[in-house]
Amino acid sequence: MIFINFKAYKEAFGRKALELAKIAESVAERSGVYIAVAVSHLDLPVIAKSVAIDVFAQHVDPVEFGSFTGAVNAEMVKEHGGKGSLLNHSERRMKLADIDFCISKLRSLEMKSIVCTNNVSTTAAVAALRPDFVAVEPPELIGSGIAVSKAKPEVVENAIASARNICREVKVLCGAGITNHEDYVRALDLGADGVLLASGIVKAKDQKKALEELAGLI
Numbered sequence: 589m590i591f592i593n594f595k596a597y598k599e600a601f602g603r604k605a606l607e608l609a610k611i612a613e614s615v616a617e618r619s620g621v622y623i624a625v626a627v628s629h630l631d632l633p634v635i636a637k638s639v640a641i642d643v644f645a646q647h648v649d650p651v652e653f654g655s656f657t658g659a660v661n662a663e664m665v666k667e668h669g670g671k672g673s674l675l676n677h678s679e680r681r682m683k684l685a686d687i688d689f690c691i692s693k694l695r696s697l698e699m700k701s702i703v704c705t706n707n708v709s710t711t712a713a714v715a716a717l718r719p720d721f722v723a724v725e726p727p728e729l730i731g732s733g734i735a736v737s738k739a740k741p742e743v744v745e746n747a748i749a750s751a752r753n754i755c756r757e758v759k760v761l762c763g764a765g766i767t768n769h770e771d772y773v774r775a776l777d778l779g780a781d782g783v784l785l786a787s788g789i790v791k792a793k794d795q796k797k798a799l800e801e802l803a804g805l806i
Contacts, residue, residue: 608790
């Protein structure tokens, strides 16, 4: 499983975001690998209508409808075709109670939750909330080009073990520094169900070639 976070990169916003999502759709069809994208709230309605792969929000706020100026809740994301949301990314940290609220809300709407964690203990705490996925990402390796599956394999192995000891159904993604097929395969060998990455694809000079290589097509 490959999840691509578009973040707020100019290479993956607006028209370019739609182009990259269509590349991801094409690679998914040809490789047989599950590929999903997490996009800006502004781009999500257009992209969700334009591709067959799953489209996620990058964040949802822990609120219902009401007096919450600037907030985007899970219901809004679902209305526009989103299949779920990232939560607690290192660039958008959340309180545990708010993570719990959002996981429960997404579950009630039959949407998926991907909760980012930064170490083994946090992964265990989040697994107790029963999200669909936890994505282990040591912050110091995010965007570094140094894959956590190589630099800190023990973090991945221990996080997977701790998560599944708490909740056997939770799927674990390996994040931070993933850039190529070797990184992807290494993460799977360590027991991960897939990877979460951003700059390795979004910032690549040739996004199509980078994703094809990651998915094992070339």
